[in-house]
Amino acid sequence: KTPLKQAATSPPVLTEVQPLATPPKPQKTPPADPWTPTSNLKMLISAASPEIRSREQRRELSDRPSQLLQAGHSLQEHLSGDEYEKSQPSRKEKSLGLLCHKFLARYPNYPSTAENNYICLDEVAEELNVERRRIYDIVNVLESLHMVSRLAKNRYTWHGRHNLSKTLQALKKVGEENKYTQQIQMIRKREYEQEFDFDGERNEETARSLGSNEHSEMSFIELPGMEFRAASVNSRKDKSLRVMSQKFVMLFLVSTPQIVSLEVAAKILIGEDQLEDLDKSKFKTKIRRLYDIANVLSSLELIEKVHVTEERGRKPAFKWTGPEVLSDIQDTKLEKPSTPCPPPLSESIPSKEQCSKNLFPSRGKQNFTRHPSLIKLVKSIESDRRKIQSAPTSPVKISATTEQSLSAFPGKTAQVPAISRHQLEGQSKKAQEMKLPRSALECHLSSPEAVAKPEAPRAAAASQPPLGVCPPSHSPVPPAILPHPHSGVSYAIYLHPSQAPTVPTYSPSFMLQPLPCANVTGIKSTNPSVLNKVTTEEGDSHIATDDPTKSLTAKERPPLKSEASSQRCLKRSQALQENNLIKRFRSDEESLDTSLTFFPSGYLIALTQCTNGNKAGFSDKEKAGICSLQHTTYSSPIAGVIPVTASELKAVNIPAFHITPLNIMLSPTSIAAAPVLSNPCLNSSNTSSAPNPSSSVLNFTLQHIGLIPAGVQVPANPPLQHVPVPSQPENVSQGSGNASLHEEKPSVPKEPQQPQTVTENFFHTPGGPNTVSSVSANPDGTDRISQGTLYIPQRKLEVSKD
DNA sequence: TGATCCCGCCAACGT
DNA sequence: ACGTTGGCGGGATCA
Numbered sequence: 014k015t016p017l018k019q020a021a022t023s024p025p026v027l028t029e030v031q032p033l034a035t036p037p038k039p040q041k042t043p044p045a046d047p048w049t050p051t052s053n054l055k056m057l058i059s060a061a062s063p064e065i066r067s068r069e070q071r072r073e074l075s076d077r078p079s080q081l082l083q084a085g086h087s088l089q090e091h092l093s094g095d096e097y098e099k100s101q102p103s104r105k106e107k108s109l110g111l112l113c114h115k116f117l118a119r120y121p122n123y124p125s126t127a128e129n130n131y132i133c134l135d136e137v138a139e140e141l142n143v144e145r146r147r148i149y150d151i152v153n154v155l156e157s158l159h160m161v162s163r164l165a166k167n168r169y170t171w172h173g174r175h176n177l178s179k180t181l182q183a184l185k186k187v188g189e190e191n192k193y194t195q196q197i198q199m200i201r202k203r204e205y206e207q208e209f210d211f212d213g214e215r216n217e218e219t220a221r222s223l224g225s226n227e228h229s230e231m232s233f234i235e236l237p238g239m240e241f242r243a244a245s246v247n248s249r250k251d252k253s254l255r256v257m258s259q260k261f262v263m264l265f266l267v268s269t270p271q272i273v274s275l276e277v278a279a280k281i282l283i284g285e286d287q288l289e290d291l292d293k294s295k296f297k298t299k300i301r302r303l304y305d306i307a308n309v310l311s312s313l314e315l316i317e318k319v320h321v322t323e324e325r326g327r328k329p330a331f332k333w334t335g336p337e338v339l340s341d342i343q344d345t346k347l348e349k350p351s352t353p354c355p356p357p358l359s360e361s362i363p364s365k366e367q368c369s370k371n372l373f374p375s376r377g378k379q380n381f382t383r384h385p386s387l388i389k390l391v392k393s394i395e396s397d398r399r400k401i402q403s404a405p406t407s408p409v410k411i412s413a414t415t416e417q418s419l420s421a422f423p424g425k426t427a428q429v430p431a432i433s434r435h436q437l438e439g440q441s442k443k444a445q446e447m448k449l450p451r452s453a454l455e456c457h458l459s460s461p462e463a464v465a466k467p468e469a470p471r472a473a474a475a476s477q478p479p480l481g482v483c484p485p486s487h488s489p490v491p492p493a494i495l496p497h498p499h500s501g502v503s504y505a506i507y508l509h510p511s512q513a514p515t516v517p518t519y520s521p522s523f524m525l526q527p528l529p530c531a532n533v534t535g536i537k538s539t540n541p542s543v544l545n546k547v548t549t550e551e552g553d554s555h556i557a558t559d560d561p562t563k564s565l566t567a568k569e570r571p572p573l574k575s576e577a578s579s580q581r582c583l584k585r586s587q588a589l590q591e592n593n594l595i596k597r598f599r600s601d602e603e604s605l606d607t608s609l610t611f612f613p614s615g616y617l618i619a620l621t622q623c624t625n626g627n628k629a630g631f632s633d634k635e636k637a638g639i640c641s642l643q644h645t646t647y648s649s650p651i652a653g654v655i656p657v658t659a660s661e662l663k664a665v666n667i668p669a670f671h672i673t674p675l676n677i678m679l680s681p682t683s684i685a686a687a688p689v690l691s692n693p694c695l696n697s698s699n700t701s702s703a704p705n706p707s708s709s710v711l712n713f714t715l716q717h718i719g720l721i722p723a724g725v726q727v728p729a730n731p732p733l734q735h736v737p738v739p740s741q742p743e744n745v746s747q748g749s750g751n752a753s754l755h756e757e758k759p760s761v762p763k764e765p766q767q768p769q770t771v772t773e774n775f776f777h778t779p780g781g782p783n784t785v786s787s788v789s790a791n792p793d794g795t796d797r798i799s800q801g802t803l804y805i806p807q808r809k810l811e812v813s814k815d
Numbered sequence: 816t817g818a819t820c821c822c823g824c825c826a827a828c829g830t
Numbered sequence: 831a832c833g834t835t836g837g838c839g840g841g842a843t844c845a
Contacts, residue, residue: 301838
């Protein structure tokens, strides 16, 4: 067809004869593939002769379903001639997932930049023996993750996972901006209500309000650094698969329990506009596509198929098993659990490790100040940042900025242009500019969580999607950026709970976040509470089995279930009331405690923020909800580290970058504190700040505003260290803050009950006993362990407090 | 049977 | 006009 083989490079050769030939797949990949050991495997395989390769793959497949397959194979041999052919390729063998594995095996996860990793569709199709159409399915999804980009006609460039973290961050951000979290909750809520006959209708309205976010449409999200090559290419109306894939991923990144059922995803992706009248056919088609996407994502090991069991029955769903994504800053990739995998790129690695190590700041720089006034802190911080920025390497902004990339709205809208504009400007200029203003905007916009006011924020947010985009000043080379990330230190201020009344409302949400995340750690953090059981069943493609290599991955399997179930549980629990309620309460209480607990003492502690580090260190934390946020970690004097979740931050929506640096947790009143981070932004646009927040919030914000210097926001993260300002000392616990943050559920507060609850419920329900499903049962035990490790301390602390 | 999802027609584009 | 992309959904498989 049209393969161009031309390039001096070898590519053409490899096609049939030697797969190896392909330049791109450097087996060795020096840095190593951080990711999964499997990657190595894959590489090896790829290197191996095709035959071998295929065998390997089959094996992989086989794992679960394998038996069937194998049987098939053996049979084939036995089979009479004609038949055997057909028989052989069982459907599974032709599955997209398998095909994708083969495809991925051809290229290294982290190709060296220099090389030209070209992909010739024709060649690939030929080698893999599939119609080209199928390759498109794979490539389109990979494109959505920026793992490949179209170069020209039949050619694509392989980027591997280099851009993955950035991409995920960007997607997460956009997802947050789009209120996907809320949408998910609504749908879930609705579902369960329907189950019970509740007055489902009402909800719809609600849903509608949410669902119909104007913004719903968004176009393909690009990374700043790498835009598409051929302009022409871009022009293409990116329609479904690519965009759908991005949206699908967003759902995972934004969803608290990082489990998304196909049904929910389809509903959201479809009609973001009209939830209701889903055409049945349309719905069906959407699901079909989602399966395609899911298969590819599964092969990438970003998600894993699970089943969520509800009273109704079990529903297919997928669980995110990819790296944790911090909302803001840099990198992120948490990878899986604890494994300290070296990040592929030099970039991330250092930061993470350091971070983790740094967590215990006892050492030098970070001191924490006690009682210092917030303001001072801020100032100091700012100054630091500035210094940093000015400094040659001001890593801070990193990817985050870049990521912002944008989401375009409805295509036509001007946004795109805007975005481009931003990028341009940004590049030319400094991030700073962007940051401030933008951050402010974002803060306001995004911060729905504030919850306080549902109304305002969201719209704004939605409308302005893009924003962020701060062009990374130097986006060009990611690695460069990373360099110092860890340097930044974040500070946490702990307040005494007593002082601050906590904010109850939040707590729930608060809880929620945390629970879900469990997977991160190898263990499932699980929430005990989870009622429902989720079983992980993989579809065909997963490999999982026992590769030693995969040790990393391993984490996920077992425990995970709980999470999903938890959600379900929630729903039910609500519905059920009664018994459940009781249980729930407990759970809630616990949750609350936790939230409160977080901060035992009131100090300000500086932590190094390392994005990664934290996560790695604390999976729990992540789970906790932190997920979204960046890594801010807090350490308490006592516990050492408190994983605060980023949630708070998130809630605020503060632009990632700024925020990162410091997090301040405050008590309810103090809640504001969180905002502080954002403050800078606020300052600029104070009005915005005002918008929603509840009175407490407002106060809080106001204070901050006044207090906080705009500058604060600035940069980043890095080195706040010295700054530590004394803020007001102890205030309350932040718990509230966090809670507040949690999401924006409030957006539509129609119902008396707690709408968002769903999520909450999940969490709460801890026991999960309830219902049905679950066998999952003992999550508690497990949970505790897993999450527990992290959390426990906190709680205890809390308790003490109380 | 319902969950999956392969297969490939055929339209939208690009050249 | 022809080739590349890729939306779409029938209907085969799987569980």
